Amino acid sequence: MQKSNIPHFGLYGESSWINDPEFFHIEDIESRSGDLGWKINPHRHAQLFQILILKSGEAKVQLDDQKQKLQGAWAIIVPAGVVHGFRFAPETDGRVLSIAEPLLEGAYEERAAKYIQPLLSQACYIDFNGHRNMFSELWPLIQQLESESTFIREGRGLMSEYLIKAILLLLHRQHTNGVIKDTNKTESSDAQQLKELIEKHFRDHWSSHQYADALSTSTSRLNRLCKMTFNQSVIDLAHDRLLLEAKRSLIYTVRSVEEISYDLGFKDPGYFSRFFKRLSGFPPGKFRALSDQPSI
Structure with a gap:
């Protein structure tokens, strides 16, 4: 492609x-x-x-x-x-x-x-x-x-x-296939706000503590909520969002791996490559090559 x-x-x-x-x-x-x-x-x-x-x-x-x-x-x-x-x-x-x-x-x-x-x-x-x-x-x-x-x-x-x-x-x-789930209104709101904060700050590489501070709660409580709602920790959720944007850039743009790493807030392209391989199983260059196939 x-x-x-x-x-x-x-x-x-x-x-x-x-x-x-x-x-x-x-x-x-x-x-x-x-x-x-x-x-x-x-x-x-x-x-x-x-x-x-x-x-x-x-x-x-x-x-x-x-x-x-x-x-x-x-x-x-x-x-x-x-x-x-x-x-x-x-x-x-x-x-x-x-x-x-x-x-x-x-x-x-x-x-x-x-x-x-x-x-x-x-x-x-x-x-x-x-x-x-x-x-x-x-x-x-x-x-x-x-x-x-x-x-x-x-x-x-x-x-x-x-x-x-x-x-x-x-x-x-x-x-939901007709399954009724009781959801605590406050927890549901906090989970949604967390997703919105991650969307705004995933390039800033915020820590769990920064997300918790922004939501006026503790890191431990936010991680419990995140595990219960998304089955992931706060940092895992933020890393998944970074990985998704990295994949989009590798597949759909002509920017170099170095340019993409800086755009995503990484100061060291080498660290970005290790981060990407750890989460996706492939180095960025190989992932791009494997994705270079005819579009649907």
């Missing part, structure tokens, strides 16, 4: 960012990809959260450095910043829902937060094959949202916001 800077779009193929905190967009898969040979090359969005709903057909999906082949009914969750690409079989039926992150920020303070927040932070696949009853509840909401986006009607923005939250709640139900 030819390497270049990672394309950064508002919507795919549109280089300008749509500066509207209440922006959402829904379209069928064919209208965006049909004229492009049913292929969307790897790219990412700065402030857009996306959901792809596949009703039928087939899709080869790339999320960061992972690839998956999906058939039938699926939902694909793509948080902001995740590199993603698709190749659809012709006549694949589905919708792409793009949501400006600020539109969802109000949900953080609502009762829906514990259901919606987990979907916003990590890319995932949600299987609806064999669960057509659940999909039959989801699809009319998608169609109604599509209708709201087409016609100018009173209360359109508010109705769209309610429909988006309903869609996210249904996706959460299917993702």
